[in-house]
Amino acid sequence: xxxxxxxxxxxxxxxxSSWLVLFGLLPFLLVFIASFLTRGDEELILYTFSxxxxxxxxxxxxxxxxxxxxxxxxxxxxxxxxxxxPFAYFLSQVSRKYTSLLLVLTIIPFWTSSLVRTYALxxxxxxxxxxxxxxxxxxxxxxxxxxxxxxxxxxxxxxYTLLPFMILPLYASFEKFxxxxxxxxxxxxxxxxxxxxxxxIPLVLPGIIAGISLVFLPSLGMFFISxxxxxxxxxxxxxxxxxxxxxxxxxxxxxxxxxxxxxxMLLLIWVYSLADKINKKKNDELF
Amino acid sequence: MNFFKRLxxxxxxxxxxxxxxxxxxxxxxxxxxxxNWSGFTLKWYDKLMENExxxxxxxxxxxxxxxxxxxxTLLGSIGAVAFFRYTFSGKKLLNAIVFIxxxxxxxxxxxxxxxxxxxxxxxxxxxxxxxAHISFSLPFVLVTVMSRLSGFDxxxxxxxxxxxxxxxxxxxxxILPNILPAVIAGFLLxxxxxxxxxxxxxxxxxxxxxxxxxxxxxxxxxxxxPEINALSAIMFTFTIVVVALSQFLIRxxxx
Amino acid sequence: xKKILSGLLLLGSVAFGADNVxxxxxxxxxxxxxxxKQFEKESGIKVKYSTYDSNEAMYAKIKTDKKSSxxxxxxxxxxxxxMSKEGLLAPIDKSKIPNFKNLDQTLLYKPxxxxxxxxVPYLWGSTGISYNSALLGKGAVTSWADLWNPKYKKSxxxxxxxxxxxxxxxxxxxxxxxDTDPKHIEQAYQKLLALKPNVKVFNSESPKQVxxxxxxKLGMNFNGENYMxxxxxxxxxxxxxxxxxxxxxxxxxxxxxAKHIDGAHKFINFLLKPEIGKIISEEIGYASPxxxxxxxxxxxxxxxxxIYPNAQDLKNSEFQTDIGSAVKVYEKYWERFKALK
Numbered sequence: 102x103x104x105x106x107x108x109x110x111x112x113x114x115x116x117x118s119s120w121l122v123l124f125g126l127l128p129f130l131l132v133f134i135a136s137f138l139t140r141g142d143e144e145l146i147l148y149t150f151s152x153x154x155x156x157x158x159x160x161x162x163x164x165x166x167x168x169x170x171x172x173x174x175x176x177x178x179x180x181x182x183x184x185x186x187p188f189a190y191f192l193s194q195v196s197r198k199y200t201s202l203l204l205v206l207t208i209i210p211f212w213t214s215s216l217v218r219t220y221a222l223x224x225x226x227x228x229x230x231x232x233x234x235x236x237x238x239x240x241x242x243x244x245x246x247x248x249x250x251x252x253x254x255x256x257x258x259x260x261y262t263l264l265p266f267m268i269l270p271l272y273a274s275f276e277k278f279x280x281x282x283x284x285x286x287x288x289x290x291x292x293x294x295x296x297x298x299x300x301x302i303p304l305v306l307p308g309i310i311a312g313i314s315l316v317f318l319p320s321l322g323m324f325f326i327s328x329x330x331x332x333x334x335x336x337x338x339x340x341x342x343x344x345x346x347x348x349x350x351x352x353x354x355x356x357x358x359x360x361x362x363x364x365x366m367l368l369l370i371w372v373y374s375l376a377d378k379i380n381k382k383k384n385d386e387l388f
Numbered sequence: 389m390n391f392f393k394r395l396x397x398x399x400x401x402x403x404x405x406x407x408x409x410x411x412x413x414x415x416x417x418x419x420x421x422x423x424n425w426s427g428f429t430l431k432w433y434d435k436l437m438e439n440e441x442x443x444x445x446x447x448x449x450x451x452x453x454x455x456x457x458x459x460x461t462l463l464g465s466i467g468a469v470a471f472f473r474y475t476f477s478g479k480k481l482l483n484a485i486v487f488i489x490x491x492x493x494x495x496x497x498x499x500x501x502x503x504x505x506x507x508x509x510x511x512x513x514x515x516x517x518x519x520a521h522i523s524f525s526l527p528f529v530l531v532t533v534m535s536r537l538s539g540f541d542x543x544x545x546x547x548x549x550x551x552x553x554x555x556x557x558x559x560x561x562x563i564l565p566n567i568l569p570a571v572i573a574g575f576l577l578x579x580x581x582x583x584x585x586x587x588x589x590x591x592x593x594x595x596x597x598x599x600x601x602x603x604x605x606x607x608x609x610x611x612x613x614p615e616i617n618a619l620s621a622i623m624f625t626f627t628i629v630v631v632a633l634s635q636f637l638i639r640x641x642x643x
Numbered sequence: 644x645k646k647i648l649s650g651l652l653l654l655g656s657v658a659f660g661a662d663n664v665x666x667x668x669x670x671x672x673x674x675x676x677x678x679x680k681q682f683e684k685e686s687g688i689k690v691k692y693s694t695y696d697s698n699e700a701m702y703a704k705i706k707t708d709k710k711s712s713x714x715x716x717x718x719x720x721x722x723x724x725x726m727s728k729e730g731l732l733a734p735i736d737k738s739k740i741p742n743f744k745n746l747d748q749t750l751l752y753k754p755x756x757x758x759x760x761x762x763v764p765y766l767w768g769s770t771g772i773s774y775n776s777a778l779l780g781k782g783a784v785t786s787w788a789d790l791w792n793p794k795y796k797k798s799x800x801x802x803x804x805x806x807x808x809x810x811x812x813x814x815x816x817x818x819x820x821x822d823t824d825p826k827h828i829e830q831a832y833q834k835l836l837a838l839k840p841n842v843k844v845f846n847s848e849s850p851k852q853v854x855x856x857x858x859x860k861l862g863m864n865f866n867g868e869n870y871m872x873x874x875x876x877x878x879x880x881x882x883x884x885x886x887x888x889x890x891x892x893x894x895x896x897x898x899x900x901a902k903h904i905d906g907a908h909k910f911i912n913f914l915l916k917p918e919i920g921k922i923i924s925e926e927i928g929y930a931s932p933x934x935x936x937x938x939x940x941x942x943x944x945x946x947x948x949x950i951y952p953n954a955q956d957l958k959n960s961e962f963q964t965d966i967g968s969a970v971k972v973y974e975k976y977w978e979r980f981k982a983l984k
Contacts, residue, residue: 106470106473106474106476106555107554107555108555109554109555109556109559110470110473110474110555113466113467113469113470114467114470114474114476116463116466116467117463117464117466117467117470117471117482117526117530118478118482120463120522120523120526121482121485121486121489121526122482122485124501124504124519124522124523125485125486125488125489125523125526125527126485127504128497128500128501128503128504129488129496129500131500131503131504131507132496132499132500132503135503145506184400187396188396188397188400191393191396191397192397194393195397201635203397205631205632205635206401208631209627209628209631210404210405210408212580212584212627212630212631213408213584213623213624213627214583214584214586214601214623214627215584215586216584216586216601216604216605216608217408217411217604217620217623217624218407218408220411220604220608220612220616220620221407221408221410221411221620222407223608223612224407224410224411224414224612224617225407225410227612229423230423230612231410231423234423261403261404261407264400264403264404265404314491318491318492318493319493319494321493322493322494322495322496322587323494323495323587324495324587325586325587325605328609329608329609338495339493339495339587342495342496342499343495343590343591346499346502346591347591352503355499356499356503359495359496359499359500362493362495362496363492363496366488366491366492366493366496367488369491370487370488370491
């Protein structure tokens with residue numbers, strides 16, 4: 102149904118479009134452009150074209166930095182998935198009268214400041230913190246476990262902060278899921294494994310991809326988690342970008358890293374759309 | 389539901405909530421450094437109230453959150469309806485921008501906006517924060533309201549038009565009342581996102597307008613302290629209130 | 644709706660503040676709260692205080708936020724030169740700071756600001772070694788080279804400062820911490836490669852809390868941080884390394900776009916009061932350049948070697964100086980050093 106916009110409509114369209122283009126699209130384009138400029142000594146940036154920053158990124162030293170960050174994020178994302186999948190599944194099976202309450206309880210950590218939640222982990226994981234006090238007090242260990250300022254602490258921090266982001270899309274997927282399909286499959290003689298792999302997972306695949314995107318990408322950028330919980334080398338790409346912009350003042354170099362992150366994001370979006378297509382195909386097949 | 393499933397749910401919930409409960413517990417502990425319980429006290433909360441810089445930062449945060457979420461909700465709701473009602477060129481592009489804004493890691497947005505502000509010579513301070521916060525909240529409002537609109541019956545609009553209603557009237561008297569829960573949800577989401585934002589604000593805040601998350605971050609970098617525990621307890625309570633409020637409002641409306 | 648808007652506006656005007664404000668940008672843990680409060684009481688000027696943990700971060704902030712309105716900043720010597728050469732500093736009117744006469748002459752009129760037109764010394768101190776004597780035993784650490792000992796794997800803290808970390812490595816190699824020879828700097832970098840496995844964390848913001856919570860056993864530290872840590876635990880010992888300790892001076896400067904230049908001068912003059920210098924030294928353990936303040940200090944503080952080293956402590960020591968464009972070589976290797984696995 103085509104509707105022609107009157108003055109109000111035109112104004113609305115203009116308002117939203119201009120904001121999205123000016124403060125949504127334009128900044129990203131600027132980052133892309135900045136990645137091809139040169140670092141200034143006294144100035145912030147020199148308007149001279151150069152691919153120097155891109156070449157610099159391929160220095161094994163910096164590739165290593167990226168690799169470490171990917172490793173931390175990948176492990177955290179995987180852990181989130183492993184923990185959240187059964188959680189979301191069981192949550193979707195809870196009887197109606199408890200669903201709202203449990204959903205609210207799941208949403209509250211999601212809405213609590215990530216900084217506060219990361220700080221809570223610092224209090225607990227410190228060498229002289231709560232966790233060690235409990236472990237030593239209960240006689241489980243004799244010496245305090247040194248977890249803080251290690252990659253383990255960073256992973257714990259990421260999982261703790263981002264778990265709700267994995268739970269919610271998975272739950273949404275399970276919610277839409279028609280439980281009768283499982284019953285039907287079981288009736289037809291399929292075992293639980295087959296049901297899981299060939300029915301459940303393909304149908305919640307978009308939810309899985311969404312969850313992965315909502316955990317993996319942000320974890321690459323959340324510099325405060327690695328700042329507070331990580332040691333000298335447990336840094337994420339976010340720290341790298343932050344340092345380039347706010348300490349080393351190499352804006353082009355920092356922009357290159359941001360471009361890489363953006364490219365990764367576009368890749369994940371593409372994977373998501375593929376998963377969506379598979380999901381639709383599967384739905385069509387089954388119905 | 390069997391015992392194992394219940395145990396699993398309970399364990400994950402404990403994992404999520406235990407650290408914060410411990411924080412809140414220790415905010416009442418009458419000892420600065422020791423983990424041993426030395427008696428109940430409210431003195432850390434008192435000290436918090438005396439910390440002028442912290443209170444200033446909190447007020448600043450509320451100012452930015454309120455104004456940015458109001459504007460984002462306004463712009464986003466009207467924009468969502470425009471997306472829904474009209475066809476116009478560039479819609480696909482705008483949809484893509486919204487999607488990208490939601491998925492983007494905050495750090496990329498942060499430096500992107502910093503570059504923009506430096507280029508446009510916009511002073512870093514309240515203005516830059518306002519623009520930045522509106523920009524990251526707007527997509528969420530759009531998506532929330534648009535998802536609500538997807539079930540909206542366009543025939544009602546047609547009927548209203550036939551009866552001679554103008555565009556703005558249709559918006560305020562036909563569409564808006566129906567999408568109000570989503571608008572409110574969008575507002576609350578924007579408000580919370582703004583109050584909690586660390587990463588983007590880190591890059592675009594200026595010298596004379598300090599906001600709460602940045603202040604907390606610099607406090608936390610200096611070490612653990614009972615005052616921060618008290619502050620965390622207050623913020624957590626505030627979150628619970630906001631979530632409860634949003635649930636209540638949305639349910640009220642649906643009724 | 645209108646009420647809310649006007650309320651917000653009122654709140655806004657209160658929050659945005661009046662003219663009686665002073666924006667101070669200083670190193671973290673470098674100015675006691677009670678001194679700020681006293682200044683506010685005596686002058687009626689409200690102080691808005693923010694902190695940084697490295698010269699580079701401070702400089703980047705000034706450069707990025709061009710309209711930034713800090714009124715007082717406290718850079719180290721080589722950044723005073725850099726910033727004044729780039730025209731970022733406003734001249735200091737000595738007629739407005741009569742207490743200037745209290746300053747120790749030997750810390751004035753240095754090459755980085757020959758007439759002290761742009762800077763006034765704030766505090767001087769050292770970057771040396773701290774170690775936990777309860778964990779390692781008394782006397783376990785005596786030289787910079789000790790930090791390289793493989794038994795200290797992942798137990799060392801380094802300050803987040805390129806001049807200091809490289810300076811330490813240069814001194815271990817027998818060079819000056821202010822060396823400008825690119826070959827020597829590269830050698831220092833090579834030497835540091837062996838140290839990296841020992842490094843647990845970089846921290847210039849609050850090393851004392853890392854030492855106190857026993858996350859590290861030993862490492863670099865600022866003398867004042869060790870002094871403050873000793874208020875809580877005597878176990879943290881400060882060492883003047885055999886190869887020589889590194890000394891530095893931080894100075895008060897007024898940025899060119901400061902909006903409260905008068906207030907800034909008042910603040911500087913206030914800090915130069917004898918009693919104020921004394922309080923600062925006593926509270927945070929750094930040495931005051933104010934000769935009148937030193938005279939007022941109790942014997943215990945004057946003879947506290949952490950704050951006021953003796954001649955033996957100062958053997959082989961060097962003050963950090965401006966090294967001009969050679970700093971770019973340091974920067975290049977520093978970035979690599981920090982990125983190293």
